[in-house]
Structure formats: C-alpha cells, structure tokens
Amino acid sequence: MxxxxxxxxxxxxxxxxxxxxxxxxxxxxxxxSKSWYSAWLTRTNLELTDYYFNTTGxxxxxxxxxxxxxxxxxxxxxxxxSNLTIQRLRLYMCGSTSMVDLASELIVRALKLxxxxxxxxxxxxxxxxxxxxxxxCENLVELSLAFCEIxxxxxxxxxxxxxxxxxxxxxxxxxxxIISRCPLIQELELSCIHEIGPRAPCPTDIPKLCQLKCxxxxxxxxxxxxxxxxxxxxxxxxxxxxxxxxxxxxKVCSPSLERLTFDPSHRSRVEFDVPSIKxxxxxxxxxxxxxxxxxxxxxxxxxxxxxxxxIKSYDxxxxxxxxxxxxxxxxxxxxxxxxxxDFGSRDSFDYEVGDFEGLPKPQVENVTVDIEDLPxxxxxxxxxxxxxxxxxxxxxxxxxxxxxxxxxxNNDFVCKTLVQGLKGTCSFQSLYKYGLRDLEEVNVEIYDExxxxxxxLPLESLLDASKNLTEEQKIRFQLKWNL
Numbered sequence: 001m002x003x004x005x006x007x008x009x010x011x012x013x014x015x016x017x018x019x020x021x022x023x024x025x026x027x028x029x030x031x032x033s034k035s036w037y038s039a040w041l042t043r044t045n046l047e048l049t050d051y052y053f054n055t056t057g058x059x060x061x062x063x064x065x066x067x068x069x070x071x072x073x074x075x076x077x078x079x080x081x082s083n084l085t086i087q088r089l090r091l092y093m094c095g096s097t098s099m100v101d102l103a104s105e106l107i108v109r110a111l112k113l114x115x116x117x118x119x120x121x122x123x124x125x126x127x128x129x130x131x132x133x134x135x136x137c138e139n140l141v142e143l144s145l146a147f148c149e150i151x152x153x154x155x156x157x158x159x160x161x162x163x164x165x166x167x168x169x170x171x172x173x174x175x176x177x178i179i180s181r182c183p184l185i186q187e188l189e190l191s192c193i194h195e196i197g198p199r200a201p202c203p204t205d206i207p208k209l210c211q212l213k214c215x216x217x218x219x220x221x222x223x224x225x226x227x228x229x230x231x232x233x234x235x236x237x238x239x240x241x242x243x244x245x246x247x248x249x250x251k252v253c254s255p256s257l258e259r260l261t262f263d264p265s266h267r268s269r270v271e272f273d274v275p276s277i278k279x280x281x282x283x284x285x286x287x288x289x290x291x292x293x294x295x296x297x298x299x300x301x302x303x304x305x306x307x308x309x310x311i312k313s314y315d316x317x318x319x320x321x322x323x324x325x326x327x328x329x330x331x332x333x334x335x336x337x338x339x340x341x342d343f344g345s346r347d348s349f350d351y352e353v354g355d356f357e358g359l360p361k362p363q364v365e366n367v368t369v370d371i372e373d374l375p376x377x378x379x380x381x382x383x384x385x386x387x388x389x390x391x392x393x394x395x396x397x398x399x400x401x402x403x404x405x406x407x408x409x410n411n412d413f414v415c416k417t418l419v420q421g422l423k424g425t426c427s428f429q430s431l432y433k434y435g436l437r438d439l440e441e442v443n444v445e446i447y448d449e450x451x452x453x454x455x456x457l458p459l460e461s462l463l464d465a466s467k468n469l470t471e472e473q474k475i476r477f478q479l480k481w482n483l
Contacts (some may be wrong), residue, residue: 008033044085048072048106049092050099068093069102076109085114094123104131111137121146127169135178149196150174155181161211164189171197185209189216191244213237218244218263264293267324273298278305280335282328285312292324295331307332312342317381319351326359326389333362339392341382342370349381356388363483366394366476383414387435391483396476399446418442418477441480446473 026043050068079086089110093103103122108131110118116139122128128148134140135155142162149169160182170193179185188209212235232238233253242261243249252260253273260274261281270293272280277300284291291313309328315321329337367386386392397414418439445454457475 044087046075046079046086046088046110047090047092048075049090050094051092069099072102072106076106076113079113080109086110087115088117088119089115090119092121094121100124100126100128103128107131108133111139114139116140117142119144120148123147151196157182158184160185162187164191164216165193166191168193169196171195172199173197179209183208184211186211187214188212189214189218190220191216191218193220209235211237214240216242216244217246218242220246262293262295267291267293269294269296271296271298272300275299278303279308280305280332281308281310283310291315291321292328294324295328297331297334300334305335306338307335308338308340310340310342312344314344316345316347317343317349317351317378317385319355322351322385322389323355323359326356329362329364329390330360333360337362337364338366338368339364339390340368340370341386343378343382346375346378349378351381351385353384353388356385359389361389361391363481364390364392366396367392368396379414384435391438391481392479394476394478396474398472399475400472414477418479438482439479440482443478444475445478446475449473 026047078084089107091103091106091110093099100122103120107118107120111133115137118134118140119142120130123146130145130148130150132154134143135150135157137157138159140157140160143157143160144162144164145168146166147168151171151174155177158181161184163178163182163185164187166189172195175190179188215235215238232241233255235254236256238254238256240259240261241252241254241257243252244261244263245265247265249264249268249270251271251273254276256276257274258276258278259281260272260277260279261283262270263283264270272295274280274297282293282295284293291311309332311325313321329339367390369382369386395414418436444457446457447453448455454476
C-alpha cells in the first residue's frame with residue numbers, strides 16, 4: 001500500500017510486529033507514522049504494567065501509581081468505546097495495596113472484551129484474591145497466574161489449554177476441580193503453590209486429562225496437593241515432565257513420556273519407568289549437602305536417547321562425590337551422556353585413588369568443566385577423579401586470554417596433562433597410572449563463531465593459541481581410548 005509516496009504496511013502486519021515487543025518498545029514505534037500509532041492503539045495483544053510508571057527503580061509513590069491507574073483505565077475504555085477485542089492481556093502490577101481494586105477492575109473489564117490469553121502477576125503485600133470471573137470465563141484458552149489466591153470452586157473455562165500457577169494459594173479441592181473440569185488442558189505448570197483452606201483427602205477418582213502433553217511441578221509436595229504417583233501413569237499423552245525440588249518423589253512411571261527434566265530436592269532414591277524416553281535432563285546444585293542424586297531406570301527406550309547431567313557444588317572434592325557420580329553415569333550408560341561439572345570449593349581435596357580400582361568406566365559423549373575459579377591442586381584432583389570414573393569422547397572448555405591468569409593456568413594445565421598422558425610422561429604418576437593409561441589419541445578443535453563450526457587446531461600450537469585472544473573461545477579435546 002502506497003500513501004504519500006511511502007510504502008505502508010497493513011495494520012495486521014504492524015500489530016504482529018508489535019506483538020513481539022515489550023509494551024514500552026511497542027509504544028515507542030508510534031513515532032514512526034500514523035499507521036504505526038493507529039495499530040498500537042487497536043492492537044489485540046495488550047500489556048499493562050506499572051513498572052514503566054516507576055522512575056525510582058523499585059519504590060512506588062502515589063503520584064506514579066495514580067498515573068498508571070489513569071492510563072490503564074483510559075486504555076481499556078478506548079477498546080470498549082471502539083468495540084475492539086483484546087485477545088491477549090499481560091497485567092503486571094506490584095507495590096501499593098491500594099491498587100488491588102484496580103487490578104480486579106481491569107481484569108473483569110478485559111474479560112468482557114473477549115480475552116483468550118490472560119497473564120497476571122499481581123504482587124502486593126496484601127493477598128490478591130483472583131476475581132471469580134476468571135475461572136468462570138468460557139473464552140479462556142491460556143491462563144498464567146502469579147502471587148494470588150484462588151478461593152472459588154466454580155470452574156467454567158472448558159476451553160482452557162494452558163494453565164500456569166506460580167506462588168498461588170489454592171485448596172486441594174480447587175486444583176481437582178480445575179483439572180477435572182478442563183479436559184482440554186495440554187500444558188499444566190504448578191510452581192511454589194501452597195495449600196489453603198481445610199486439609200482435604202486426595203480424591204479417589206483420577207481425572208483423565210487425555211490432552212495433557214506438558215507437566216511442570218516445582219517446589220510441590222507430592223503427598224500434599226495430589227497423588228501424582230497414581231496420576232502420572234494415566235496421562236497417556238504426556239510427553240514433557242519437569243520435576244524441580246519436589247519432595248516425596250519416589251517413582252516416576254509414564255509410558256508416553258519422551259522428555260524428563262529432574263532437579264531433586266535431596267539425595268533420595270527415585271525410580272524411573274519411562275520406556276519412551278528420548279531426553280533425560282538432570283540439574284543439581286548444592287551447598288553443604290550431598291550433591292549427586294540416586295536414580296534408577298527400570299525401563300528405558302530401546303531407541304536412541306540422551307542424558308544431559310549438570311552438577312554444580314561448592315562442597316570439597318572427596319571420594320564419596322566421585323563414587324556417587326560414577327554410580328549415576330553407570331545408571332545412564334545406555335544413553336548418550338553429556339556431563340557438565342562446576343565445582344567451586346577452594347578447600348583442599350581429600351580422596352583415595354585406590355577406592356576407584358575395579359570401577360566400570362562408562363563412555364561419556366562430552367564433558368564440560370568450569371575450572372576458572374579452582375585452585376590448581378583442585379583442578380588436578382577434579383580431572384584425576386574424572387578420568388578414573390569415565391571415558392570422555394570430548395572435553396569442552398574455554399580457551400582463555402593471557403589476562404585471565406589463574407584461570408588460564410588451569411586451562412594450560414589440562415592441555416599439558418593430556419599431552420603428557422598421551423606420551424606416557426605425565427609428571428603426576430597417579431594421573432597417568434590410573435586415569436590416562438588407556439589414552440591412545442588426542443585431537444583439538446576450536447570453535448569458529450563466524451562459520452559457525454569446529455575447526456582442527458594442532459596440538460603443538462594449542463598453548464600459544466590464547467596469546468592473541470581478546471575474549472574467551474570454545475575449544476574441545478577429542479579423546480580416543482583403548483576400551
């Protein structure tokens with residue numbers, strides 16, 4: 001479309017572009033032309049947040065809040081007077097408890113304008129109770145709630161496909177009513193929810209949820225809000241499951257599950273019966289307690305599947321840690337394993353090499369190690385233990401510039417150790433005798449961001465490669481073992 005000698009985009013395309021921007025960024029596009037201003041005024045994806053009315057970085061004053069109140073009401077009024085539809089509404093408000101009534105008013109008025117995707121974060125010192133009109137809205141397809149309470153059992157949103165709740169107070173009965181009366185739910189996320197009202201027993205009849213494909217549970221007690229041990233096997237369409245810091249998890253059984261992310265709250269034995277698994281992701285971060293979880297796979301996919309294990313700890317290196325890690329990767333040995341380690345303790349290490357004798361050394365596809373802040377002796381201990389418990393095909397790390405000093409020394413240490421171990425001249429006898437005795441070949445590759453691709457790097461020139469670097473760059477060692 002040509003207007004005034006300039007090409008004009010159709011309004012739906014402009015609104016589609018604006019939908020990818022934040023509310024503030026979308027508002028800034030109004031200066032481009034009248035068509036962009038008009039598109040912004042009538043956009044179907046609306047974001048209202050009082051953050052942009054706060055110029056003090058987190059402390060809200062009455063004048064700024066009043067400004068947001070006036071702006072929000074006039075915005076909704078414009079849609080009402082023009083008979084316009086709002087499809088998506090993101091409403092983010094926090095600070096003064098005097099704005100609670102405003103939040104409820106904006107939500108109810110937006111629902112009358114046909115909202116199908118509603119995202120609410122109402123964070124006040126006073127508890128915000130969700131208006132009953134929300135769960136009685138039959139138009140809703142997607143609902144995301146944060147920092148509120150739900151005290152209604154009347155559920156009419158039969159078309160709901162996605163439900164996310166974070167830091168929400170809710171009764172067990174209400175959860176059951178939502179799940180059982182919304183049969184089209186495909187995505188369900190419960191994070192940091194807490195039970196309110198009288199403690200009710202778990203329902204004996206399990207809702208079908210035949211459409212549920214993605215389930216996320218974080219900081220949820222299994223025995224408190226739902227009998228998930230009984231529920232999971234009945235979710236015949238479930239493909240993605242995330243369990244984060246959930247207490248009382250003992251068994252995960254799902255015949256259809258393909259992707260599982262597990263972040264345990266403590267070291268307890270968990271059995272996985274997941275015959276269709278394609279990707280298992282384990283994330284573990286710990287300070288001052290046992291790091292490596294104890295898992296058992298009763299059944300896994302006969303086809304190709306991957307395990308991505310990320311372990312971060314500030315505990316001192318010791319025998320138990322390496323033995324637990326060896327046990328974990330042995331349990332995952334039927335998969336292609338990707339291992340990421342970040343040990344930040346600066347305490348002296350303490351473990352006995354003899355405790356590793358006779359242990360199986362499963363193959364690991366790739367190991368990424370964060371060694372930037374480790375003392376040199378701890379760096380040595382970490383790689384010594386690593387080579388005693390597994391056989392990595394690749395070791396990936398950062399090639400660091402000269403200015404990184406201590407971190408670069410650790411980087412060079414790994415390079416020199418592999419070269420010396422390959423030649424059988426390693427200065428550390430235990431490392432050569434126990435860890436690197438099966439090493440046959442080492443090749444180095446450097447990642448070229450411009451291509452992007454891995455490119456060969458002569459082993460002899462590796463230690464000089466960082467001298468001209470201005471920023472870190474990825475390198476990886478390809479190791480061939482005599483298995």
